[in-house]
Amino acid sequence: MTRQTLSGWGRTNPSLATVMNPANETDVAELLASTRGVIARGLGRSYGDPAQVSGGVVVDNRALGGISEISHDGVVSVGAGVSIDELLAMSIPQGWFVPVTPGTRQVTMGGAFAADVHGKNHHVDGSFAAHVRSLRIVTPTGTYDVSPERDADLFWASAGGMGLTGIITSLTLQMMPIETDQVLVDTERFANLEGVMQEMLSRDKDYRYSVAWVDCMTKGAHMGRAILTRGRHARASDLDEPTLKAPASPKLFIPFDAPSGLLNVASVRVFNEVWFRSAPKRQEREPQSLSSFFHPLDGVRDWNRLYGRRGFVQYQFCVDDAHANTVVEAISRLSSSGVASFLAVLKRFGAANPGPLSFPVPGWTLALDLPVGPRALPRVLDDLDSMVLEAGGRIYFAKDARLGPEKVRAMYPRLDEFLAVKHRVDPEGRLTSDLARRLNLEGS
């Protein structure tokens, strides 16, 4: 038990809490029965404030470990504190991959479910929760085994529920078979946003994985120039020497905080230019390792320190296909406002799942990394909120650190369904977080 100042990966709005490290489910249950203001935390990769609670108790789930044998049909039981990295280290050599992985391996199973993370394959495979067979969750009113068949309401409220329904202690996951540790990647450069969006719309369905990196700093005819990378797992017959090796740990790290302002309009512009020019105009079936395709940033430990002490925010929204123009408008608003934005990530989303707070809806999603500092930034993002809301879209809680409560209800029209389930398992409102307080997800 220690008192610690915690913040998200973006290193903004920190707060102090008591951190507990329960070693098993009984400890978690005792804690929840005796404490108010509790939230679970994994590896702290949410960008904002969902895994911290000012003045409360943060339950570090990392001691809730354990990975079972992977069954012949790819089902594995894992402790909530197990990271994707740890699971892959064991599963890849046996020919199994996690069915959904976000841009980093450094997330825990509990966190991945609570944020209902998505990856480059959402348009085909859906989000993380779609592959979870069942989970065990400790709530203030009891410990439950839930699944899409058994107490589906609690299962789905917890998918994307940001930890506010309980503390997940373990879950059972359906893995995906792979024959090699390589992905065959097609890369294509596009001079503008319209070109890349058209291509994604017409041919993404032919690829399991697809993502476009968009430059938000160019204006005019080249506004939103992009690099589209799409791939599928390489079969053994695709490679001369197929291997199944676990990803290596990062060798590079950022040893100290860079000065705030290192990433500014000028330096980001240069970076984006170099990055765009260094990509091939067109390349097909290039074998890439799983880690360089899925988790390029995991190669540099603590890369968030590059943003300096002030930190950064990530802004991710989604809109349906009828409002594709919102993506164009958002990028044009950013490129004209003079706020620095690192390469933005553009993706197609497939069908939504039944989770009332699960983020993805079919259509488009755009994610932006923005250093804190420019005066105009808070206002620009408030304007984007209004644009997104008007288009019937929403903001992703796992990335958010700055939204206000009044827009949440409109973005998540099923919030009351979620709150009803939360109230059932947590009638006294013991589970809360800085995010929940900020966005009024506590249901009081």
Add this chain to the structure above:
Amino acid sequence: MENAFGQPQNVVVLGGSSDIARAITKKLCSARTHTVVLAGRNQELLDAAANEAREYGATKTDTVLFDAQDSGNAARTVEESFDKVGGHVDLVIIAVGLLGEQLDIENSAEEAARMVNVNFTWPAAALAEIRHRLISQGGGRILVISSVAAIRIRRSMYLYGGAKAGLDRMCIGLADSLEGTGVTLQILRPGVVRSKMTAGSSQKEIPFTTGVNEVAENVMRGLSSGELVIWSPPILRYVFFVLRHLPAKLWKFIADR
């Protein structure tokens, strides 16, 4: 809760009817602030400030009456203000201050004590209570309104400048003491501001005088950047770096012209 840009949701303003406080409150409310508790001496002025806060987007406002001449009421005033917020207090602004007309009061022991009470003793007492409350809730911010008058003290306003200097210096140590608690303290050092506090002043308008809105704008930026000292206008950081190192003769010549 406060967001990533230092935009708070629940705010307590001690000295809430001062012009600078009102300008800051308006800016906060048009960003994220929805709950504002204003404490001050004059109910009418507080009500006007509260109405203004609602016009700018606050959904819940309340007021607390107190007189800063009596530091004995500081803890109670803070307690009452926090209770009226009724949740996590994200930001406490201390905008309590009294400028006065130095020449009228410098020979009065009573008036001299009053200047120090309002500008230093009451805020110091309130800060003790605020510090304790914010630490136990796990975080929060304090913004203390100091003055550039505290940086190099002019003969013509040494009572005000001296009291503010005490507060300013104390707050630097207090800010250090908060390290690792989740609570942060920032000091605002405005130059001369056109407001009702300075309206009756016999001084002529000096360079770098600003309006209250400019001060509020600089506060918004400072809350986002988190710097210990927020200067308004920002150039005063450099102006006062020079001024505080001037030889005394030159300073007196410039300051009391």
